[in-house]
Amino acid sequence: MDKFKFFKNFKERGEWVELCFMVEALRHGYKVLTPWGESSPFDVALYFGNRIVRVQVKSTSYRKGTGYLCHLRSGPQRPYTLDNIDFFAGYVVPQDVWYLIPAPAVIGKIKNGLMVCPMQRPKVNRYRYECYREAWPLLRPKPEEKKPR
Secondary structure (H helix, E strand, C coil): CCCCCCCCCHHHHHHHHHHHHHHHHHHCCCEEECCCCCCCCCCEEEEECCEEEEEEEEEECCEECCEEEEECCCCCCCCCCCCCCCEEEEEEHHHCEEEEEEHHHCCCCCCCEEEECCCCCCCCCCCCCHHHECCHHHHCCCCCCCCCC
């Protein structure tokens, strides 16, 4: 069954992918928050008591060679920065695979998108983003360091 035939446009597919992310996050034991409206630079937040992890959800079905190109563009009014995004969650729809990529790994380092290769086994020093494939534990924030008194 074609997963795309039910979507009139990319906006509808994006909403569906956000719901898919929330379901997977819940399956992994995370508490999910969603911002009201579309004014936030992130799509979903994960709640950890006094800490929140902000996630921008993206998807791709654009096959290019041995991988998929996942665009990480934002609107000109709200560019992605390390101050407003903690992670990108990229979903490769035809392969049903998630990539959980820390924002510092891509913001300021790539122009528009990145290549992911879920059909191939990860190889050392190749396929830069394969270490983030299904890396759900990375979403859990590191414990805060105690400040000296």
